[in-house]
Amino acid sequence: MKKRLGIICSLFVIVLLLGACGTNGDSNSESAGNDKTWEKIQESGKLVVGTSGTLFAASYYPDGSDELTGYDVEVVREIAKRLDLEVEFKTSDFNNMLASVQNGRIDVAANDIEITDERKEQFAFSEPYKYSYTSMIVRKDDLSGIHSLTDLKGKRAGGEASTNHSKVAEQLGAEVVTYSNATNDVYLRDVDNGRTDLIINDFYLQSLALQAFPDFNIMIHPDFKFDQIEQGAILSKDAPELKKQMDKALDEMREDGTLSKLSEEFYGGADVSQKPDEELPTVDELLEQEGNK
Missing domain, CATH: 3.40.190.10 (Periplasmic binding protein-like II)
Structure with a gap:
Protein backbone atom coordinates (compact mmCIF):
# COMPACT_ATOMS: atom_id res chain seq x y z
CA MET A 1 0.00 0.00 0.00
CA LYS A 2 2.82 2.39 0.93
CA LYS A 3 4.60 1.47 -2.29
CA ARG A 4 1.47 2.23 -4.31
CA LEU A 5 1.03 5.60 -2.56
CA GLY A 6 4.65 6.40 -3.27
CA ILE A 7 4.18 5.67 -6.97
CA ILE A 8 1.03 7.81 -7.09
CA CYS A 9 2.78 10.69 -5.31
CA SER A 10 5.75 10.40 -7.67
CA LEU A 11 3.43 10.51 -10.69
CA PHE A 12 1.62 13.53 -9.23
CA VAL A 13 4.94 15.36 -8.78
CA ILE A 14 5.95 14.53 -12.36
CA VAL A 15 2.61 15.83 -13.66
CA LEU A 16 3.08 19.06 -11.69
CA LEU A 17 6.60 19.46 -13.03
CA LEU A 18 5.48 18.83 -16.59
CA GLY A 19 2.61 21.26 -16.12
CA ALA A 20 4.97 23.88 -14.76
CA CYS A 21 7.36 23.33 -17.65
CA GLY A 22 4.48 23.63 -20.09
CA THR A 23 3.34 26.86 -18.49
CA ASN A 24 6.82 28.33 -18.51
CA GLY A 25 7.24 27.26 -22.11
CA ASP A 26 4.03 29.04 -23.12
CA SER A 27 5.09 32.13 -21.23
CA ASN A 28 8.54 32.12 -22.79
CA SER A 29 7.04 31.53 -26.19
CA GLU A 30 4.66 34.43 -25.72
CA SER A 31 7.51 36.62 -24.52
CA ALA A 32 9.64 35.61 -27.49
CA GLY A 33 6.74 36.34 -29.81
CA ASN A 34 6.35 39.75 -28.25
CA ASP A 35 10.05 40.42 -28.64
CA LYS A 36 9.88 39.38 -32.29
CA THR A 37 7.26 42.03 -33.00
CA TRP A 38 9.65 44.83 -32.10
CA GLU A 39 12.63 42.96 -33.57
CA LYS A 40 10.82 42.62 -36.91
CA ILE A 41 10.20 46.38 -37.00
CA GLN A 42 13.82 47.11 -36.14
CA GLU A 43 15.13 44.67 -38.74
CA SER A 44 12.97 46.18 -41.47
CA GLY A 45 13.64 49.69 -40.23
CA LYS A 46 10.01 50.51 -40.95
CA LEU A 47 6.81 51.15 -39.00
CA VAL A 48 3.69 50.24 -40.99
CA VAL A 49 0.72 52.42 -40.04
CA GLY A 50 -2.94 52.20 -41.00
CA THR A 51 -4.94 55.41 -41.44
CA SER A 52 -7.87 56.67 -43.51
CA GLY A 53 -6.48 59.57 -45.52
CA THR A 54 -10.00 61.04 -45.55
CA LEU A 55 -10.44 62.48 -42.05
CA PHE A 56 -9.59 66.16 -41.81
CA ALA A 57 -7.66 67.19 -39.73
CA ALA A 58 -6.36 63.85 -38.45
CA SER A 59 -5.40 62.12 -41.71
CA TYR A 60 -5.99 63.57 -45.17
CA TYR A 61 -4.56 64.61 -48.54
CA PRO A 62 -4.53 68.40 -49.06
CA ASP A 63 -6.16 69.61 -52.28
CA GLY A 64 -3.88 68.99 -55.24
CA SER A 65 -1.40 66.94 -53.21
CA ASP A 66 -0.63 63.24 -53.00
CA GLU A 67 1.29 63.73 -49.73
CA LEU A 68 -0.60 62.39 -46.72
CA THR A 69 -0.68 64.66 -43.68
CA GLY A 70 -2.78 65.50 -40.61
CA TYR A 71 -2.32 65.58 -36.87
CA ASP A 72 -2.26 61.81 -36.33
CA VAL A 73 -0.11 61.31 -39.42
CA GLU A 74 2.51 63.84 -38.31
CA VAL A 75 2.49 62.58 -34.71
CA VAL A 76 3.30 59.08 -35.97
CA ARG A 77 5.92 60.42 -38.38
CA GLU A 78 7.64 62.15 -35.48
CA ILE A 79 7.46 59.01 -33.32
CA ALA A 80 9.05 56.98 -36.13
CA LYS A 81 11.76 59.61 -36.58
CA ARG A 82 12.64 59.46 -32.89
CA LEU A 83 12.76 55.66 -33.05
CA ASP A 84 15.05 55.87 -36.10
CA LEU A 85 12.42 54.22 -38.31
CA GLU A 86 10.87 54.95 -41.67
CA VAL A 87 7.09 55.00 -41.77
CA GLU A 88 4.80 53.47 -44.39
CA PHE A 89 1.12 54.46 -44.39
CA LYS A 90 -1.63 52.17 -45.66
CA THR A 91 -5.06 53.77 -46.13
CA SER A 92 -8.31 51.96 -45.46
CA ASP A 93 -11.59 52.30 -43.64
CA PHE A 94 -11.74 51.92 -39.86
CA ASN A 95 -12.88 48.28 -39.75
CA ASN A 96 -10.06 47.20 -42.05
CA MET A 97 -7.56 49.09 -39.91
CA LEU A 98 -8.54 47.12 -36.81
CA ALA A 99 -8.52 43.81 -38.69
CA SER A 100 -5.09 44.65 -40.11
CA VAL A 101 -3.69 45.30 -36.63
CA GLN A 102 -5.06 41.95 -35.47
CA ASN A 103 -3.62 39.95 -38.35
CA GLY A 104 -0.29 41.78 -38.41
CA ARG A 105 -0.60 43.47 -41.83
CA ILE A 106 0.06 46.78 -40.07
CA ASP A 107 1.88 47.56 -36.84
CA VAL A 108 -0.21 50.52 -35.72
CA ALA A 109 -3.46 52.31 -36.60
CA ALA A 110 -3.65 56.09 -36.12
CA ASN A 111 -6.83 57.87 -37.14
CA ASP A 112 -8.36 59.93 -34.32
CA ILE A 113 -9.10 56.63 -32.54
CA GLU A 114 -10.90 56.82 -29.21
CA ILE A 115 -9.47 54.82 -26.32
CA THR A 116 -12.31 52.75 -24.82
CA ASP A 117 -12.53 49.91 -22.31
CA GLU A 118 -14.19 47.73 -24.94
CA ARG A 119 -11.31 48.17 -27.38
CA LYS A 120 -8.77 47.60 -24.61
CA GLU A 121 -10.08 44.04 -24.35
CA GLN A 122 -8.69 43.31 -27.82
CA PHE A 123 -5.98 45.90 -28.40
CA ALA A 124 -3.29 47.96 -26.72
CA PHE A 125 -3.11 51.75 -27.04
CA SER A 126 -0.33 54.27 -26.97
CA GLU A 127 -0.50 57.00 -24.38
CA PRO A 128 -3.17 59.55 -25.38
CA TYR A 129 -1.99 62.36 -27.64
CA LYS A 130 -5.38 64.00 -28.13
CA ILE A 229 -12.52 61.48 -25.14
CA GLU A 230 -8.93 60.30 -25.04
CA GLN A 231 -7.40 59.30 -28.35
CA GLY A 232 -4.22 57.48 -29.29
CA ALA A 233 -2.66 54.97 -31.66
CA ILE A 234 -3.93 51.40 -31.52
CA LEU A 235 -1.67 48.34 -31.66
CA SER A 236 -1.58 44.65 -30.86
CA LYS A 237 -1.49 43.48 -27.25
CA ASP A 238 1.36 41.22 -28.39
CA ALA A 239 3.62 44.23 -28.99
CA PRO A 240 4.51 45.55 -25.52
CA GLU A 241 7.98 46.73 -26.56
CA LEU A 242 6.50 48.73 -29.45
CA LYS A 243 4.06 50.35 -27.04
CA LYS A 244 6.88 51.11 -24.61
CA GLN A 245 8.97 52.73 -27.34
CA MET A 246 6.04 54.75 -28.71
CA ASP A 247 5.04 55.96 -25.24
CA LYS A 248 8.61 57.04 -24.53
CA ALA A 249 8.69 59.07 -27.75
CA LEU A 250 5.28 60.61 -26.97
CA ASP A 251 6.45 61.61 -23.48
CA GLU A 252 9.45 63.35 -25.02
CA MET A 253 7.22 65.09 -27.58
CA ARG A 254 4.91 66.31 -24.85
CA GLU A 255 7.81 67.58 -22.75
CA ASP A 256 9.59 69.44 -25.56
CA GLY A 257 6.39 70.99 -26.94
CA THR A 258 6.26 69.05 -30.22
CA LEU A 259 2.74 67.71 -29.57
CA SER A 260 1.42 71.19 -28.76
CA LYS A 261 3.04 72.61 -31.89
CA LEU A 262 1.53 69.92 -34.14
CA SER A 263 -1.87 70.35 -32.52
CA GLU A 264 -1.88 74.09 -33.02
CA GLU A 265 -0.87 73.61 -36.65
CA PHE A 266 -3.76 71.29 -37.47
CA TYR A 267 -6.46 72.41 -35.02
CA GLY A 268 -6.53 76.14 -35.62
CA GLY A 269 -4.33 77.09 -32.68
CA ALA A 270 -6.04 74.77 -30.17
CA ASP A 271 -3.84 72.49 -28.06
CA VAL A 272 -5.67 69.16 -28.11
CA SER A 273 -2.65 67.41 -26.58
CA GLN A 274 -3.49 68.79 -23.13
CA LYS A 275 -6.11 67.19 -20.90
CA PRO A 276 -8.95 69.69 -20.30
CA ASP A 277 -9.80 70.91 -16.81
CA GLU A 278 -13.56 70.89 -17.43
CA GLU A 279 -15.48 67.77 -16.43
CA LEU A 280 -18.23 66.85 -18.88
CA PRO A 281 -21.18 64.47 -18.34
CA THR A 282 -21.41 61.13 -20.10
CA VAL A 283 -24.24 60.47 -22.51
CA ASP A 284 -25.85 58.24 -19.86
CA GLU A 285 -25.72 61.06 -17.32
CA LEU A 286 -27.34 63.44 -19.83
CA LEU A 287 -30.11 60.93 -20.45
CA GLU A 288 -30.66 60.60 -16.70
CA GLN A 289 -30.84 64.37 -16.35
CA GLU A 290 -33.43 64.57 -19.12
CA GLY A 291 -35.46 61.82 -17.47
CA ASN A 292 -35.53 63.75 -14.18
CA LYS A 293 -36.83 66.97 -15.74
Missing part, protein backbone atom coordinates in the same frame (compact mmCIF):
# COMPACT_ATOMS: atom_id res chain seq x y z
CA TYR A 131 -8.16 64.96 -25.71
CA SER A 132 -11.59 66.05 -26.82
CA TYR A 133 -15.30 65.48 -26.29
CA THR A 134 -18.36 64.53 -28.31
CA SER A 135 -20.57 66.98 -30.17
CA MET A 136 -23.35 66.78 -32.76
CA ILE A 137 -23.72 68.43 -36.17
CA VAL A 138 -27.33 69.22 -37.15
CA ARG A 139 -29.11 71.47 -39.64
CA LYS A 140 -28.85 75.12 -38.73
CA ASP A 141 -32.43 76.22 -39.45
CA ASP A 142 -34.26 73.69 -37.26
CA LEU A 143 -31.55 71.78 -35.32
CA SER A 144 -32.79 68.77 -37.32
CA GLY A 145 -35.76 68.63 -34.93
CA ILE A 146 -33.48 67.60 -32.07
CA HIS A 147 -34.13 69.44 -28.81
CA SER A 148 -33.37 66.58 -26.41
CA LEU A 149 -31.41 63.35 -26.70
CA THR A 150 -34.66 61.39 -26.83
CA ASP A 151 -35.43 63.22 -30.10
CA LEU A 152 -32.72 61.15 -31.80
CA LYS A 153 -35.09 58.19 -31.96
CA GLY A 154 -35.90 57.61 -35.61
CA LYS A 155 -33.37 60.18 -36.86
CA ARG A 156 -30.69 59.25 -39.40
CA ALA A 157 -27.10 59.65 -38.23
CA GLY A 158 -24.19 59.62 -40.67
CA GLY A 159 -21.24 57.56 -39.48
CA GLU A 160 -18.76 54.80 -40.16
CA ALA A 161 -19.55 51.28 -39.01
CA SER A 162 -18.10 50.16 -35.66
CA THR A 163 -16.92 53.58 -34.50
CA ASN A 164 -17.77 54.57 -30.97
CA HIS A 165 -19.72 57.61 -32.20
CA SER A 166 -21.95 55.39 -34.34
CA LYS A 167 -22.57 53.20 -31.31
CA VAL A 168 -23.65 56.28 -29.32
CA ALA A 169 -26.06 57.22 -32.11
CA GLU A 170 -27.53 53.70 -32.04
CA GLN A 171 -27.75 53.81 -28.24
CA LEU A 172 -29.85 56.97 -28.56
CA GLY A 173 -32.19 55.30 -31.04
CA ALA A 174 -30.93 56.80 -34.29
CA GLU A 175 -30.56 54.82 -37.49
CA VAL A 176 -26.90 54.90 -38.53
CA VAL A 177 -26.31 55.53 -42.23
CA THR A 178 -22.87 54.03 -42.80
CA TYR A 179 -20.17 55.25 -45.18
CA SER A 180 -17.00 53.46 -46.22
CA ASN A 181 -14.02 55.78 -45.74
CA ALA A 182 -15.87 58.79 -47.15
CA THR A 183 -14.47 62.33 -47.00
CA ASN A 184 -15.89 64.97 -44.65
CA ASP A 185 -17.84 66.81 -47.34
CA VAL A 186 -19.93 63.71 -48.11
CA TYR A 187 -21.11 63.42 -44.50
CA LEU A 188 -21.77 67.14 -44.15
CA ARG A 189 -23.59 67.53 -47.47
CA ASP A 190 -25.98 64.75 -46.55
CA VAL A 191 -27.02 66.55 -43.35
CA ASP A 192 -27.39 69.76 -45.35
CA ASN A 193 -29.64 68.16 -47.99
CA GLY A 194 -31.66 66.09 -45.51
CA ARG A 195 -30.43 62.62 -46.47
CA THR A 196 -29.28 62.36 -42.86
CA ASP A 197 -30.17 64.44 -39.81
CA LEU A 198 -27.02 64.52 -37.71
CA ILE A 199 -23.43 63.47 -37.23
CA ILE A 200 -22.07 62.56 -33.79
CA ASN A 201 -18.32 62.97 -33.67
CA ASP A 202 -15.31 64.66 -32.12
CA PHE A 203 -15.80 68.38 -31.36
CA TYR A 204 -12.51 69.59 -32.84
CA LEU A 205 -13.00 67.64 -36.07
CA GLN A 206 -16.52 68.99 -36.40
CA SER A 207 -15.46 72.58 -35.74
CA LEU A 208 -12.86 72.42 -38.51
CA ALA A 209 -15.31 70.73 -40.87
CA LEU A 210 -17.79 73.57 -40.43
CA GLN A 211 -15.08 76.13 -41.19
CA ALA A 212 -14.18 74.23 -44.37
CA PHE A 213 -17.77 74.19 -45.66
CA PRO A 214 -19.39 77.46 -44.55
CA ASP A 215 -22.11 77.35 -47.24
CA PHE A 216 -23.77 74.23 -45.83
CA ASN A 217 -26.85 74.75 -43.65
CA ILE A 218 -25.28 73.00 -40.65
CA MET A 219 -23.98 73.80 -37.17
CA ILE A 220 -22.83 72.14 -33.95
CA HIS A 221 -25.83 71.65 -31.68
CA PRO A 222 -25.50 74.22 -28.88
CA ASP A 223 -27.04 72.06 -26.13
CA PHE A 224 -25.05 68.83 -26.32
CA LYS A 225 -21.48 68.53 -25.11
CA PHE A 226 -20.64 65.18 -23.52
CA ASP A 227 -18.38 62.13 -23.22
CA GLN A 228 -14.81 63.29 -22.73
